[in-house]
Amino acid sequence: MINRQLEFNEKRICGVWLILIGIVITVSTLFGGKYLLNPIIFMIGYGISFYIVFINEKIKLKLSQGSSTPFQNKVANIGIISLFILMFLIAGPFFPSQNWRMIWIGTLLSTGLHFFIFYYVHGKAMLLLGATCSIIAIIGMVLTNIPFKPIGIIDGLIKFLFGLYLLFLSSPSKSKVR
Numbered sequence: 001m002i003n004r005q006l007e008f009n010e011k012r013i014c015g016v017w018l019i020l021i022g023i024v025i026t027v028s029t030l031f032g033g034k035y036l037l038n039p040i041i042f043m044i045g046y047g048i049s050f051y052i053v054f055i056n057e058k059i060k061l062k063l064s065q066g067s068s069t070p071f072q073n074k075v076a077n078i079g080i081i082s083l084f085i086l087m088f089l090i091a092g093p094f095f096p097s098q099n100w101r102m103i104w105i106g107t108l109l110s111t112g113l114h115f116f117i118f119y120y121v122h123g124k125a126m127l128l129l130g131a132t133c134s135i136i137a138i139i140g141m142v143l144t145n146i147p148f149k150p151i152g153i154i155d156g157l158i159k160f161l162f163g164l165y166l167l168f169l170s171s172p173s174k175s176k177v178r
Contacts (some may be wrong), residue, residue: 008123009066011166013053016063018129018163020049022156029152036100036148065171072121079117086110101148102141108155109137125170129162 024045028038052059068076091106112133118126133155140151 006069006072006120007066008121010064010068011122011125011170012063012065013060014118014122015163015165015167015170016059017049017053018159018166020052020163021046022158022160022163024049024156025159026153026156029149029156032149032152034100037104037152063167068121075117075120079114079121082117083110083114086113104148105137105140105151108151109134109141112137122166123170125162125166129158132158132162 024042025037028042028045029036031038031041054060087107087110090110091103094102094106112130112135115126115130115133118130136151136154136158140146140148
């Protein structure tokens with residue numbers, strides 16, 4: 001069995017991403033219209049947020065508190081790929097019926113589940129974020145009388161608050177994993 005010491009040095013970058021995407025989800029939900037979460041606002045906001053956090057080298061250099069390991073980079077890629085697989089499996093079946101409520105809740109659940117993988121990249125906060133987002137989505141799936149709007153807004157606010165924590169209150173940490 002291999003033991004590794006992981007350092008979680010990119011929490012602040014993740015924090016900015018969660019803050020931005022939380023705002024995007026909340027605003028997209030508030031102006032959702034017939035799609036419940038406005039896809040135009042979401043895609044534009046997602047694209048701008050992605051550029052700010054992952055493409056803009058100045059932001060990455062300013063916020064990073066060290067580099068990630070090749071293992072963490074590989075796990076991050078697996079996490080991103082898993083998100084799309086989970087969305088296909090959980091939200092995908094609702095596209096033929098255009099059940100936008102279940103499409104978006106399935107997408108939120110997929111996102112919550114993929115956060116668990118990011119434990120290896122950003123640490124324990126990702127486990128709590130994954131659990132919280134997944135529980136909210138599951139509640140939305142089970143309690144069909146709850147409209148999507150509060151679910152989308154709560155999900156966005158959770159991501160926003162976790163982002164604030166990672167950006168301002170969390171510091172680089174280490175964890176031994178097997």
